[in-house]
Each structure stands twice: as C-alpha cells, then as structure tokens.
Amino acid sequence: MFKKILIANRGEIACRVIKTAKKMGIATVAVYSDADRDAIHVEMANEAVHIGPAAASQSYLVPEKIIEACKATGAEAVHPGYGFLSERASFCETLEAEGIVFIGPKPKAIRAMGDKIESKKFANAAKVSTVPGFLGVIEDAAHAEKIAGEIGYPVMIKASAGGGGKGMRIAWSKREVRDGFQSSKNEAKSSFGDDRVFIEKFIVDPRHIEIQVLGDAHGNCIYFGERECSIQRRNQKVVEEAPSPFLDEKTRRAMGEQAVALAKAVDYQSAGTVEFIVDAEKNFYFLEMNTRLQVEHPVTELITGIDLVEQMIRIAAGEKLAIRQSDVKLTGWAVESRLYAEDPYRNFLPSIGRLTRYRPPEEGRSGDIVIRNDTGVTEGSEISMHYDPMIAKLCTWAPDRLRAIDAMSEALDNFVVDGIEHNIPFLAALMRHPRWREGRISTAFIAEEYPDGFAPIVPDDDEKAVLAAVATAVELLRRDRLDRLSGRLAPHSGALKPDWVVRLGNEYLNVALGEGMVSIPLEMDISVEEGAPLTVASDWRPGESVWRGTVGGRQVAAQIRPVENGVRIAWKGMAGTARVMRPRTAELDRLMPAKIAPDTSKLLLCPMPGLVVSILVAEAQEVKAGEMLAVVEAMKMENVLRAERDLTVAKINARPGDSLAVDAVIMEFS
Incomplete structure (x- = not known):
C-alpha cells in the first residue's frame, strides 16, 4: 500500500480524498494556487505545495507542476479527483514515466471512454445502443448548422473532453446552433484545454x-x-x-x-x-x-x-x-x-x-x-x-x-x-x-x-400563521432584550401588550398574545387572524441564525436575519420580510408610499461578478430584440447578454478583459 499520495485537485473533493487516505493511514500532499492558499484542503493535508496563480490553466491544469510537487514530497501516487487533469490520458502516461502511480484508470481506458467522441465510436463498434449524432470534426458554425439540420432539432452540442455541464448547449434552432457552437468551444477550451465539440440528437424529456x-x-x-x-x-x-x-x-x-x-x-x-x-x-x-x-x-x-x-x-x-x-x-x-x-x-x-x-x-x-x-x-x-x-x-x-x-x-x-x-x-x-x-x-x-425562474413559495394560510407566530416571538424577545439592556424595563414590570400586527410582504396579519403574559417565556400562546391559539416553544435567543422550536406542535427550523425594522425569514422554500408592530403603527405603515425602483431600461448591467469575454456591438449601432450584446464569463461558464428590445447603443463602458462587479454598467442605450 502507498505511504504517501498527492491529491491533484482542490475544494471538497480534495478534502474527501484526504479523509479516506487518513483513515487508511496514508499521508497526503495537497497542491494549491494563489487563490487557495488558505483553503481547507491545504490545512487538512500533511503537506502542501504551491503550484501557481489562481487561474486553473496556470496551476491545477499544468501536469509539470503536479509532477514537481510529487518529486519534492516523495508522493508515490496521485489521486486526480474529478475535473482538471482527471481524464487526461497524457497526464497518466507522464506520471507512469516518472514512476508515479495514477489513482484511476489506465490511459487506454481514458482514451477510449474519456473522450466523448471516441467513446461514442467505441460504443457503436461494441454494439451498445447510442444516441444518433455526428462524431466527426465540426469545421465551423456553418458546418454545425448543417449537421444539426440533418440530425433534426433539438440537438445537443457537447465538449468532447468535457463534463460537469461545461461546453454544453441545447439548440432548438439555426441561430441557437450558431451561438451555442462558439460558446461551447470557448468553454471547452477554457475548462479542458480542448475545444473540440460534437453534436447529437437531444431526446426530449429523458x-x-x-x-x-x-x-x-x-x-x-x-x-x-x-x-x-x-x-x-x-x-x-x-x-x-x-x-x-x-x-x-x-x-x-x-x-x-x-x-x-x-x-x-x-x-x-x-x-x-x-x-x-x-x-x-x-x-x-x-x-x-x-x-x-x-x-x-x-x-x-x-x-x-x-x-x-x-x-x-x-x-x-x-x-x-x-x-x-x-x-x-x-x-x-x-x-x-x-x-x-x-x-x-x-x-x-x-x-x-x-x-x-x-x-x-x-x-x-x-x-x-x-x-x-x-x-x-x-x-x-x-x-x-x-x-x-x-x-x-x-x-x-x-x-x-x-x-x-x-x-x-x-x-x-x-x-x-x-x-x-x-x-x-x-x-x-x-x-x-x-x-x-x-x-x-x-x-x-x-x-x-420554473419557466420564469425561481421565486419564493407563496405560503398558504397555515404557513402564514407559522411565519407570523415565529416573527412575533422573535420580535418580543428582541424588544425585551433591548429594554433590559437599556434599563428601561425591569423584569416582570407589567403585562405585555396583547395586540400586534405582523406585516408579511404587503399583507398585514393581526396577532394576539395569550392573556396575562408579563414576561417572555420559553413557551407562549399566539393567535393569528383570530385563529386557534398556537403554542410557540423555543429556546431561541437574539443573534442566533436559526430559530428552532415548535409552533402548534409542528417542528420548525426557520432562518432568521435582522433587517431594518424587522427580520428576514426563510423556511422550506418560503422567504420574505416580517415586520412586527403595534396596531397604530400598522395603520400609519399602510399609508407609507411604496418605493419605486430606479429605471434601468436604458442600461445593460452586468448580472454577476465576471470577466468580459467580448463586446459584440459598437456605439451608435442599432440592434434588434434578441441580438447578442456581450458575453461575460463567471466560474468557467459563458453568459450571453442579449437585447430585450429594439434599441440603439449610445455608449460602451466596458471592454473585453475587464473584471466587473454585479450591476456594473456595460453599455448605455438611447
């Protein structure tokens, strides 16, 4: 058995391999980039070797640096995890030439099965049922469009050396094939160092x-x-x-x-x-x-x-x-x-x-x-x-x-x-x-x-009652704590106000406390909208992120985050802001004007932190709805930004290579 192995990866999979190696009594070596200097896998391993800048192409994807780390530490074998070099046959062969064991399949299997195009050919020869498709070299977008038309829409464009959804696009039309072909090649090159793609029939609802x-x-x-x-x-x-x-x-x-x-x-x-x-x-x-x-x-x-x-x-x-x-x-x-x-x-x-x-x-x-x-x-x-x-x-x-x-x-x-x-x-x-x-x-x-994207689940009446009860219990504890810290209220100085209103989103719910409450107990009765009293029991204290307890005998674990004049509650896919107030305050709150969001219709905002790959229009150019404006890469995935309506480009504020924050203005329209 090996005495020491190196994990040529990062993050959770590196930690996962280290755990098993330790259980087996095997020493471990971690590798890390500049961005991972303080990462957990570095701390968990017996030894760690720095292998370069943050970009994977200059660190985790460089076989020579992995081999140098093996030689420097005496590691006998390399576990590649997944992604990065895990399916590169040449890396496996280089390790073998250096007398280092690859903890994975042999190069023959990697070449036969790891390459998506070759694996399809091999499976066909072995009479394994495969999806109809084109496995040859695709010359350009026009060639891709021709192949897709022959196979029949929809089609799947996939990176030959890929996995994990990188370099993969579903195309339902000629335009989507043209756009998806180039994006797939770009992502494949960035993630795997190999820009080959292939096209196959996409089976609907598989x-x-x-x-x-x-x-x-x-x-x-x-x-x-x-x-x-x-x-x-x-x-x-x-x-x-x-x-x-x-x-x-x-x-x-x-x-x-x-x-x-x-x-x-x-x-x-x-x-x-x-x-x-x-x-x-x-x-x-x-x-x-x-x-x-x-x-x-x-x-x-x-x-x-x-x-x-x-x-x-x-x-x-x-x-x-x-x-x-x-x-x-x-x-x-x-x-x-x-x-x-x-x-x-x-x-x-x-x-x-x-x-x-x-x-x-x-x-x-x-x-x-x-x-x-x-x-x-x-x-x-x-x-x-x-x-x-x-x-x-x-x-x-x-x-x-x-x-x-x-x-x-x-x-x-x-x-x-x-x-x-x-x-x-x-x-x-x-x-x-x-x-x-x-x-x-x-x-x-x-x-x-979720055709229109994800939105929080709208709670039913019973769930609204649970949320309102939790929000009330949280607010009473918060107020009690502030009063005690400020000295404004001595313990047990008088009965709590029985009537409250909870605003959930834009809905106001009347809440009543059980009679005779003079302090904040671990258990209290709360009625919502004149419903039956719900016994609320919890040992939650202000500052804790999760409210755990029971409401009407129901086990509840709700995430609690303070916001201005209230709390943000998340529970079983429901999320919203709850504000607990006295009835008179609620009356005035109803009269407050709603905030109007600023008009951003004439701006193209960066939807996520990322790197500008390309700007596809010029100033003064007229574009039609649906046309591509820019491409932004984040976490190895390319995101195409399109025009939502017909417009004219007035000003371009970003250029390829720029790193942008979320909501940074990429371009302005007239």
Whole structure:
C-alpha cells in the first residue's frame, strides 16, 4: 500500500480524498494556487505545495507542476479527483514515466471512454445502443448548422473532453446552433484545454441515470446500482439520488451488465461511471463514460456502505477487488443536494465573496436518518470567480425515499450560509415539490416547473400563521432584550401588550398574545387572524441564525436575519420580510408610499461578478430584440447578454478583459 499520495485537485473533493487516505493511514500532499492558499484542503493535508496563480490553466491544469510537487514530497501516487487533469490520458502516461502511480484508470481506458467522441465510436463498434449524432470534426458554425439540420432539432452540442455541464448547449434552432457552437468551444477550451465539440440528437424529456462501476487489474468488474441525476439546470446536475425511483430490477440489471461489459472491453481499472439517458418506456441509450470519480458518488456510498475512494486507492496499489457482484446490496435511499454560490432569484447567476457565516447541519446518524456534508470551505472562506461555484454536497440517507427527502428538507432549513447568495432556498422549495416527491421527473423538470425562474413559495394560510407566530416571538424577545439592556424595563414590570400586527410582504396579519403574559417565556400562546391559539416553544435567543422550536406542535427550523425594522425569514422554500408592530403603527405603515425602483431600461448591467469575454456591438449601432450584446464569463461558464428590445447603443463602458462587479454598467442605450 502507498505511504504517501498527492491529491491533484482542490475544494471538497480534495478534502474527501484526504479523509479516506487518513483513515487508511496514508499521508497526503495537497497542491494549491494563489487563490487557495488558505483553503481547507491545504490545512487538512500533511503537506502542501504551491503550484501557481489562481487561474486553473496556470496551476491545477499544468501536469509539470503536479509532477514537481510529487518529486519534492516523495508522493508515490496521485489521486486526480474529478475535473482538471482527471481524464487526461497524457497526464497518466507522464506520471507512469516518472514512476508515479495514477489513482484511476489506465490511459487506454481514458482514451477510449474519456473522450466523448471516441467513446461514442467505441460504443457503436461494441454494439451498445447510442444516441444518433455526428462524431466527426465540426469545421465551423456553418458546418454545425448543417449537421444539426440533418440530425433534426433539438440537438445537443457537447465538449468532447468535457463534463460537469461545461461546453454544453441545447439548440432548438439555426441561430441557437450558431451561438451555442462558439460558446461551447470557448468553454471547452477554457475548462479542458480542448475545444473540440460534437453534436447529437437531444431526446426530449429523458431521465439521466448512471451506473457506478468498479474494476481491478485482475479482470474483475462489478456495478453498484444506479444514480438518478435528472434534476438539472443548464445541463448541470443539482440534485441526485440513489437508487432511481423509475427503474425496475430488470432494467437495473440490464443497464448494470451493459455498463460492466463496456468497462471490461477497455480493461477498466478503477471507479468509473457509465451514463445513460432513459426514455419513458425504459429504453436506455449510452451517453458517455466518465473515467473518474463522480461528484455524486456519496449517494452510492450511502446505499451500499462501500467507500469508493478507498477502493480506487486499493486497485491502484494492485490489490484484487474483494467485493463480488453478489455482495452489492442497495439499502435505503440517499439524496444529494449541491449547494452552489449562485442567486436563485436572479436566474441562478454566480455569486462570489467571503463566507461570513457557514454552519452546516451536524453530520452523523440520528435514529433512522444519516446526514453527510462533503465540503471544502469553512466560515471565512472565499468563494472565487476562478473555480466552480459549488460550496458543498449535502446528503441524507433514510430507509425510504420520502423520509430521505424530508430529512434533506430539514437539513437545508438548518444550513446557515451568509456573505454570498446561494441556492438553498431553491433546494428547500424543491424538496416539497409534488412532482419531485412523486418521482415524476426528467432532465426538463426545472425548465418546465420554473419557466420564469425561481421565486419564493407563496405560503398558504397555515404557513402564514407559522411565519407570523415565529416573527412575533422573535420580535418580543428582541424588544425585551433591548429594554433590559437599556434599563428601561425591569423584569416582570407589567403585562405585555396583547395586540400586534405582523406585516408579511404587503399583507398585514393581526396577532394576539395569550392573556396575562408579563414576561417572555420559553413557551407562549399566539393567535393569528383570530385563529386557534398556537403554542410557540423555543429556546431561541437574539443573534442566533436559526430559530428552532415548535409552533402548534409542528417542528420548525426557520432562518432568521435582522433587517431594518424587522427580520428576514426563510423556511422550506418560503422567504420574505416580517415586520412586527403595534396596531397604530400598522395603520400609519399602510399609508407609507411604496418605493419605486430606479429605471434601468436604458442600461445593460452586468448580472454577476465576471470577466468580459467580448463586446459584440459598437456605439451608435442599432440592434434588434434578441441580438447578442456581450458575453461575460463567471466560474468557467459563458453568459450571453442579449437585447430585450429594439434599441440603439449610445455608449460602451466596458471592454473585453475587464473584471466587473454585479450591476456594473456595460453599455448605455438611447
């Protein structure tokens, strides 16, 4: 077994590999860029080596720097994680030439399966069912348009060397092919150093289901069931689960056996994933093989009890696979939510900044529930524009699917992230969505259910009562604390005012306290809109980010943030501002004029912090609605900004290469 390994990656996956290596008694070496000098994976490892500037192309993507770090520290093997160099056969060969073991498949398998175009050709030759498409070299946008027309719309443009949604576009028209072709090539070049793309037929409303495989150097190969990865946005997975609520045992076995046959054909020696798209009739088609560890591997580990990273390390060390196919048992259900640094209320645009508060739910088993959180950040960490926006992977396990989903809902309510925008409100809303809970999903789920983007869930009357009761309890404690600190009110000096009004958004709700209350107890009765009294019990104190307690016997964990004259409450996908006031104050509040948002219709604002890739118009140019104005890159994804109406460009304030803050003015219109 190895004595020391180097992890050629960063963030949560580097931390994940280090944890298993430590469990196995293996010393670890981390590498880091300028942006990751204070990162958690650097702190966790036994040693750390600086490898260059923040840009991945000058640090994590430079094989020579990884090899130099191995030689300097005496690392015997390299675990590549996912992304970066994990599927580059030349890197594997260079390591082997230096006598360093690559903890992953051999170059032959990487070349045959890791390249999306070559894998399709290989699968076709092996008589594996594949999606119709064009696998040759695409010369330019015009050629891409011709191919798409021959295949038939819609089509998928994909990076040959890609993964993780990078360099991927769905096109429904000629114009979208032309625009998507160049963006896909640009993203592929930026993320993988390879700008080749291919085009295939896009199957409408498919499920994305993948099979985890594991093979050794002794001819053994097995599969570990499937993962359902259909909840996607912009071709990026958001929520995964294992097993799939759609497959039956017959289909699962057929997919697993086909995945193993494909892996054996290339002498696959490591953990890998064979991805399929599955239609409504349970017909499945080979999509691609990821010759690396997948982001979503934790859900497989939770339902099988197998540490896939440990198995990768043992296989790379030459050990024979100790697990047989008959040993693989799928137990319970696991769900994974990817927490991203993005603003769900602004079309999920990236967000960067410092984590001023980061308090994940407690990991471990509690009764029948298991919580796991794979992360590479902590309070005070910086979310950089240079890398993917993933903050953490929150996982829950339970004996059945609905309990795993409910456990995820509760865990999300308890997950505190401040300092940046994040997608927890969206994930929390998703956990209560009827279609998701029933398992009636496809890769089009988010686009279909949120066609106009995400907005907070509108609470029903019972939920309004809960929110109003929590807001009232919070406000009474806040006022009591201020009075005591200022000396204006001695304890138990008199009865509390019984009548209050809670403003939730633009709605005013009358609230009444139980009779005879003279102080703020741990338990109180609150009536909302003359409804039955709700017993509110909590030991919450001002300053805590999560209000935990019961309201009318219902367990509640609501995120609380102070705002001017009130609090911001987020609970199960609902979010809004609550202001608690006396009835007379509420009367006056109703008379206050509403604030009018400034007119920005003549400005193109940068929707996220990012780098200007290109400006596609000139001053005094007339443009039509829908035409491209500029391209801004953030976290390795290109975002095309288009004209919302016919207009004339009056002034351009930014140029290619500029780094812009959110809402920076890119150009002005007349």
